[in-house]
Amino acid sequence: MGAHGPRAGAALRVQSLSAPLKPPPDRLYGRARGHALRPRQERLLAEVLPRLRLDPAQAADLAAAFAPRAAEVWLEVGCGSGEHALALVARHPGIGLIASEVFANGLASLLGALAPETVPLPGNLRLWDEDARALIRLLRASSLSRLFVLFPDPWPKARHAKRRFIHPALLPEIARVLRPGAEWRVATDDPTHQAWLEEVFAAQTLFAAPPPATRRPDDWPPTRYEAKALAAGRQPRYWTLRRAG
């Protein structure tokens, strides 16, 4: 590793926010497809995804994108295979959840778990299969009541810090779309990313950001990456931030 590739433990010193930060690039994620999709997964992406996809025009009246009209709208960024998103949709029928994911294999798993061949699609779920930042830019002010960013890609190398979803440059945009008092849940198991988040949250005033918990709060459904982290002996941290104002 050279000057741009510090060890995880050196991350804070190297990435200090007092140093100039490169702005995030337009594309944050790596690949949009992994292993080959099975025929059923291809069919789900071609036929079922369009029925659940949020139309950008629906951003003007977001609650009306759900049937019945949602009492409030929540957004999950990087929902992976959708375990957490689908648990929320089942537990909270009155809310509208937008689950955002750029990875086709994750979306295919989520669609498969819905068993759309036999079960009606949930009216309180919409999918966004582009970069979640594009959606955030589209949304009207205060249109979200809750945001979830759970185990985002950590990009632990310092030279990749600009690719981290939770980045000082994005915080004002996130704050704009969350209504005052809205909850923002964040979790990560990566020590470099944990240190990064501590630093990013300490340097801002848009959100109340108490120290993270080391145990998942009871009403947070688990995620696949959390299970992987725990099985590998890594210690996740769980932040509950609140939009100030």
Ligand SMILES: C[S@@+](CC[C@H](N)C(=O)[O-])C[C@H]1O[C@@H](n2cnc3c(N)ncnc32)[C@H](O)[C@@H]1O
């Ligand atoms: C490490 S996985 C975690 C998945 C899930 N949250 C979990 O905990 O199991 C991070 C996910 O975020 C997705 N992702 C990364 N950047 C994104 C972006 N800008 N918009 C939407 N999804 C994104 C990736 O494709 C990946 O599936």
